Amino acid sequence: MKAWPIWKSVLTNSIWHSETLTLPAQRRGFHLITDDIIAALPQINTLKVGLLHLWLKHTSAGLTINENADPSVRTDLEAWFNHTVKEDTPYFTHTFEGSDDMPAHIKSSLLGCEVTIPIADGKLQLGTWQGIILAEHRDNGGERSIIATLNGCQR
Numbered sequence: 407m408k409a410w411p412i413w414k415s416v417l418t419n420s421i422w423h424s425e426t427l428t429l430p431a432q433r434r435g436f437h438l439i440t441d442d443i444i445a446a447l448p449q450i451n452t453l454k455v456g457l458l459h460l461w462l463k464h465t466s467a468g469l470t471i472n473e474n475a476d477p478s479v480r481t482d483l484e485a486w487f488n489h490t491v492k493e494d495t496p497y498f499t500h501t502f503e504g505s506d507d508m509p510a511h512i513k514s515s516l517l518g519c520e521v522t523i524p525i526a527d528g529k530l531q532l533g534t535w536q537g538i539i540l541a542e543h544r545d546n547g548g549e550r551s552i553i554a555t556l557n558g559c560q561r
Contacts, residue, residue, distance in 0.1 A: 421456075423449050423556040426463075428549050432542045434506075436472075436480035440537040444530065449556055456525040456558015463551045466510035466544050468517030474537025487513050487543070510543035517541055525558055 427446045429439065443460065444450060450458065462469050473479035491509045498508040521538065524531040532538075540550060 419454075419559045421449070421453070421556065421558060421560055423447075425554055427552045427554050429540060429552065431546075431548050432540065432550075434542050434545050434547070435484045436470075437540045437542060438474055438480070438537045439540045440474060440530075440532070443538055443552075443554065447554055447556065450525055450530065451528040452560050453525045453528060453556070453558035454561040456556060457522055458525055458530060459522045459555045459557075460520060460538070461553040461555070462519040462540075463553065464519070464547070465514055466507070467519075467547055467550055468514045468541040468543070469519060469521050469552075470517050470539050470541060471521055471523070471532070471536050472539050473535055474532075475535050480539065483541070487516075487541075491516075504545070506543070506545050510547075513541065513543040525556075528561065 425447075427443070429442065443458075447458070450456075460469055472483065488509075491512045493505040493509050495509070500508040500511070523538070542550070
């Protein structure tokens with residue numbers, strides 16, 4: 407019974423916020439987008455504790471968390487994915503949009519299209535060397551849309 411006032415306080419301070427963020431077209435590769443996400447969501451600063459869920463609305467790009475300091479990590483990730491899933495593979499039949507089309511879908515499936523990041527005291531709880539990365543697997547992928555959903559208790 408004594409827990410109810412705590413839960414009541416949590417419930418009255420809780421928020422849900424969702425919006426679609428549009429990222430400009432990027433060249434093929436792995437791109438650090440942490441600052442873009444934080445700039446687009448000032449509501450993060452208001453949360454004492456919470457979660458940020460990012461959902462990429464595309465099947466030929468991916469989201470991941472990885473190294474944010476040394477860009478050679480992103481270059482090496484791109485090299486590994488291109489080595490592992492080769493274009494012009496003769497048994498691919500889904501090639502109407504070009505030789506990078508089916509490989510992009512496979513790479514997207516390997517990485518996935520979502521990440522969830524904890525929030526504490528108004529900050530994403532990424533590790534010192536972690537960043538949010540958009541993996542663009544197409545030569546001409548175009549703009550990318552991400553649904554950002556915040557849930558948490560305000561400070």
